[in-house]
Amino acid sequence: xxxxxxxxxxxxxxxxxxxxxxxxxxxxxxxxxxxxxxxxxxxxxxxxxxxxxxxxxxxxxxxxxxxxxxxxxxxxxxxxxxxxxxxxxxxxxxxxxxxxxxxxxxxxxxxxxxxxxxxxxxxxxxxxxxxxxxxxxxxxxxxxxxxxxxxxxxxxxxxxxxxxxxxxxxxxxxxxxxxxxxxxxxxxxxxxxxxxxxxxxxxxxxxxxxxxxxxxxxxxxxxxxxxxxxxxxxxxxxxxxxxxxxxxxxxxxxxxxxxxxxxxxxxxxxxxxxxxxxxxxxxxxxxxxxxxxxxxxxxxxxxxxxxxxxxxxxxxxxxxxxxxxxxxxxxxxxxxxxxxxxxxxxxxxxxxxxxxxxxxxxxxxxxxxxxxxxxxxxxxxxxxxxxxxxxxxxxxxxxxxxxxxxxxxxxxxxxxxxxxxxxxxxxxxxxxxxxxxxxxxxxxxxxxxxxxxxxxxxxxxxxxxxxxxxxxxxxxxx
Numbered sequence: 314x315x316x317x318x319x320x321x322x323x324x325x326x327x328x329x330x331x332x333x334x335x336x337x338x339x340x341x342x343x344x345x346x347x348x349x350x351x352x353x354x355x356x357x358x359x360x361x362x363x364x365x366x367x368x369x370x371x372x373x374x375x376x377x378x379x380x381x382x383x384x385x386x387x388x389x390x391x392x393x394x395x396x397x398x399x400x401x402x403x404x405x406x407x408x409x410x411x412x413x414x415x416x417x418x419x420x421x422x423x424x425x426x427x428x429x430x431x432x433x434x435x436x437x438x439x440x441x442x443x444x445x446x447x448x449x450x451x452x453x454x455x456x457x458x459x460x461x462x463x464x465x466x467x468x469x470x471x472x473x474x475x476x477x478x479x480x481x482x483x484x485x486x487x488x489x490x491x492x493x494x495x496x497x498x499x500x501x502x503x504x505x506x507x508x509x510x511x512x513x514x515x516x517x518x519x520x521x522x523x524x525x526x527x528x529x530x531x532x533x534x535x536x537x538x539x540x541x542x543x544x545x546x547x548x549x550x551x552x553x554x555x556x557x558x559x560x561x562x563x564x565x566x567x568x569x570x571x572x573x574x575x576x577x578x579x580x581x582x583x584x585x586x587x588x589x590x591x592x593x594x595x596x597x598x599x600x601x602x603x604x605x606x607x608x609x610x611x612x613x614x615x616x617x618x619x620x621x622x623x624x625x626x627x628x629x630x631x632x633x634x635x636x637x638x639x640x641x642x643x644x645x646x647x648x649x650x651x652x653x654x655x656x657x658x659x660x661x662x663x664x665x666x667x668x669x670x671x672x673x674x675x676x677x678x679x680x681x682x683x684x685x686x687x688x689x690x691x692x693x694x695x696x697x698x699x700x701x702x703x704x705x706x707x708x709x710x711x712x713x714x715x716x717x718x719x720x721x722x723x724x725x726x727x728x729x730x731x732x733x734x735x736x737x738x739x740x741x742x743x744x745x746x747x748x749x750x751x752x753x754x755x756x757x758x759x760x761x762x763x764x765x766x767x768x769x770x771x772x773x774x775x776x777x778x779x780x781x782x783x784x785x786x787x788x789x790x791x
Contacts, residue, residue: 322372324539324734326379327386328727330354334384335510335723343467344392344719345459347384352450354381356443363439379730386706387726391718394710395460396480399778403589403707407581410703414577417570425567462779465498466715473498498780510720518786519721522712525767526725529705532763534732536600537756538697540740541690545569548690565687572691576698588775589704590768596700597764601757603693608753610689613682614672620745625649631672631679636744641668705729711774714783 334347342350358381361374390406397405420438427434458480464473474495513519541548549565584592615632622628625640626649634642634649643650650668672679705725713721743752774782 321734321737322375323379323382324730324737326376326381327383327730328379328734329376330380330383331387331723331727331730333380334387335720335727343459344388344395344463345453345457347388348392348453348457349450351381351384351388352446352453354378354384355446356450359439359443359446363436363443383726383730386729387722388719390706390710391722392460394707394779395462395718396458396476400776401585402711403584403775404581406707406710407577407584407703410698410706411574411577411581414570414574414698414702418567418574419570421567421570425564461495462498462715465495470495470499510717513717513721513724519713519717521770522783522786523721523724525771526705526709526712526721527728528763528767529708529771530725530729531732532597532760533697533701533705534729534736535756535759535763536697536701537604537736537740537753537760538694538701539733540736541694545690545694548686569691569694572695573698573702576695577702580699580703584704584707585775588773589708590771590773592700593704593764593771594700594768596696596702596704597760599696599699600693600701601761603689603696604753604757604760607686607689607693608750608757610682610685611749611753613678614686615749617748617750619748625651632682632749635672636749642672643668708771708774711777711779711782712772712786714780 354377358374358376358378361377362371363374365371365374389409393406393409394402423441424434424438427437458476459472461473461476461480464470464476474492477495513523546566580592580596587595611632615630615636618628618630618633620633620636622637625634625637628634628637628640628649631642631644631649634640639652640649641652642648652668672683709722709725710718740752743755747755772782772786777785
């Protein structure tokens with residue numbers, strides 16, 4: 314269970330961070346200040362995990378990283394949405410997701426380099442990430458402006474005008490147009506400045522938008538994306554594509570990260586053309602198909618064997634054998650055996666027992682199943698990055714008025730991280746209980762049914778000002 318809780322501690326930390334933002338920090342500090350504090354939390358978390366002398370310290374460090382990541386996943390789309398022109402708002406918010414996806418191949422590529430130099434990969438990766446977080450905080454402090462909408466909302470009109478002038482450049486808006494835009498914001502914000510947290514649940518228009526935002530985040534996590542990310546390396550090893558060459562163990566993850574980044578770039582280039590709803594539908598259908606095929610590939614690799622046999626010898630396939638941590642696969646015998654048999658033991662004058670936690674592809678069936686698994690895993694996560702990975706954040710940042718935007722974003726993002734925690738903790742146990750094919754098919758069904766429950770209520774927000782979107786949602790709910 315330790316591997317599950319190492320991953321799940323990040324989700325719990327994210328929920329904690331979002332509760333703090335929603336109730337204490339968010340109403341008191343500007344978007345920029347929150348981002349700077351968040352960078353400090355990233356630095357602390359990376360340092361703790363990098364130097365962790367024990368499992369407990371590692372969990373604490375990952376929890377702090379979770380706090381930082383939870384806050385950033387909520388506040389960054391809100392901030393970017395508030396400073397972006399309406400014609401390109403979807404592109405700019407999706408750019409954040411594309412940048413996160415870029416971190417995957419960069420991280421795995423860096424891990425390959427460190428591994429090839431026989432360095433401590435985990436330690437150096439976290440040290441480098443901590444240094445980068447510190448550098449980003451420094452650059453942010455000097456070059457990133459506050460959100461003009463947030464400044465107007467807090468009564469800092471002159472500062473907001475300067476930011477608008479800086480963001481739009483002198484030739485884009487005249488002085489009169491800039492003053493008119495600020496006056497429009499002042500009027501809109503005066504109407505909803507008294508909005509309180511409870512209004513999210515007591516006013517029909519806010520509640521309807523909140524339900525849509527939360528369900529989109531739940532659908533996103535119910536796709537199994539987080540579990541697939543955390544355990545993709547384990548799944549690659551299971552299929553036999555974990556290389557024994559020095560520095561090459563991260564190659565499958567590097568290719569997977571590149572595929573996700575390329576699809577995320579495709580998303581940001583098309584979201585303001587195709588629209589949010591259409592791209593979300595394409596992404597969902599494609600990922601559901603990919604998950605069904607992924608489940609089929611593991612029917613070939615593992616069958617429907619449950620991973621709870623008391624005797625390792627009862628497993629008939631390598632795939633199900635290596636999922637059980639107490640067992641290993643004796644490739645030279647074609648048999649599953651207990652791990653305590655891993656010492657070379659003479660069976661006869663010409664044979665030794667050599668156990669492995671990787672499946673060696675010795676049959677056509679295994680080769681076909683493995684290629685199906687690799688292709689469908691890349692296809693599923695790529696499809697996720699095309700729409701499901703970014704659009705819930707885009708819509709969530711667009712539907713609410715200024716006074717409730719960060720509060721509503723916190724609630725929806727808590728739903729995201731809560732279900733991330735649930736699916737991360739439960740992945741291996743579900744795999745042990747309903748088998749690997751069963752869990753991937755379950756993800757497919759949950760993804761489609763969850764999204765279908767709200768799809769027709771999702772507003773199309775492309776090309777509309779934030780204040781226009783929240784006004785339209787209020788009108789639809791009346």
